[in-house]
Amino acid sequence: MKNRIVIMTVGKTHSGKTTFAKLLEKHLANSVIIDQDNHAEFLATHYINLLPKTASNKLKYGLTKMIVDYAVKESDCHLILCNSNRNINGRTRFLDYYKSSGFKTVVVYFDIPEEILKDRLTASNRSSSILRTASNFEEVLIRQNLEEVVEPTKEEADYLFVIKKQQDVQIIVGDIVKLAQLK
Numbered sequence: 508m509k510n511r512i513v514i515m516t517v518g519k520t521h522s523g524k525t526t527f528a529k530l531l532e533k534h535l536a537n538s539v540i541i542d543q544d545n546h547a548e549f550l551a552t553h554y555i556n557l558l559p560k561t562a563s564n565k566l567k568y569g570l571t572k573m574i575v576d577y578a579v580k581e582s583d584c585h586l587i588l589c590n591s592n593r594n595i596n597g598r599t600r601f602l603d604y605y606k607s608s609g610f611k612t613v614v615v616y617f618d619i620p621e622e623i624l625k626d627r628l629t630a631s632n633r634s635s636s637i638l639r640t641a642s643n644f645e646e647v648l649i650r651q652n653l654e655e656v657v658e659p660t661k662e663e664a665d666y667l668f669v670i671k672k673q674q675d676v677q678i679i680v681g682d683i684v685k686l687a688q689l690k
Contacts, residue, residue, distance in 0.1 A: 512613055512683070512686060512687050513586045513610040515601065515602065515664070516588065516589050517598065517614055518670075520628075521624050521633075521644060522624060522670075523673075524590075525542065527679075528540045530680055534681075535587075537583065539585070541574055541589065543567060543571050544590075546567050546574070549570075550567055595657040598663060611665045611686065613664055613667075613683060614663055614666070614668070615669075615670060615683075628644050628645055666686060
C-alpha cells in the first residue's frame with residue numbers, strides 16, 4: 508500500500524484517545540493501533556521485575572520502537588498511534604520519521620474541557636496497573652496540568668484535527684477514512 512497514513516493522537520488522560528483509536532480502526536481498512544498502554548500492561552504482567560522503579564521505562568519504549576519499526580518496514584498498514592504525545596519534541600521526531608518513511612501524517616488533538624476529564628476519571632474503572640510513577644489517573648491528570656505543553660499546530664503534520672466534544676469524533680473518523688482513499 509503506497510498511500511499510508513499515520514494518525515497520532517494527542518491529549519490528556521481520559522480524553523478519549525483509545526476510544527477514538529478503536530472506532531477509527533473499525534472504519535479504516537488495513538489499520539492497526541499502536542498503544543503504549545498495551546505495552547506497559549504486557550510488561551507489568553509478564554516482566555514486572557525488569558521494570559525500573561523510578562527511571563525512564565526504556566523497556567517499554569524499546570518494545571514500542573520495535574513494533575513501530577516492524578509496522579513501518581514490514582507491513583502495509585495505516586498506523587494509529589494511541590499515546591498522549593504531548594511533548595512537542597517527541598511529536599516532531601516521530602512525525603518526521605513517518606514522513607521520511609512515506610506516510611501522510613495526521614494529528615488528532617483532544618482539547619477536552621477539564622471538567623469533562625474529571626467526570627470521566629470519576630466514572631472510570633480503568634486499571635491503574637500500567638502506572639509506574641503515579642498511584643492513580645487523577646494523579647496523572649494533576650501532573651499533566653502542571654506540564655508546559657505546546658498544543659499541536661497545522662505546521663506539524665499534513666493534517667490536524669481537533670476534538671472538543673463527543674460529536675466531533677464520528678465526523679473526524681469519516682474525514683480520516685476519506686483521506687486514506689485519496690490517491
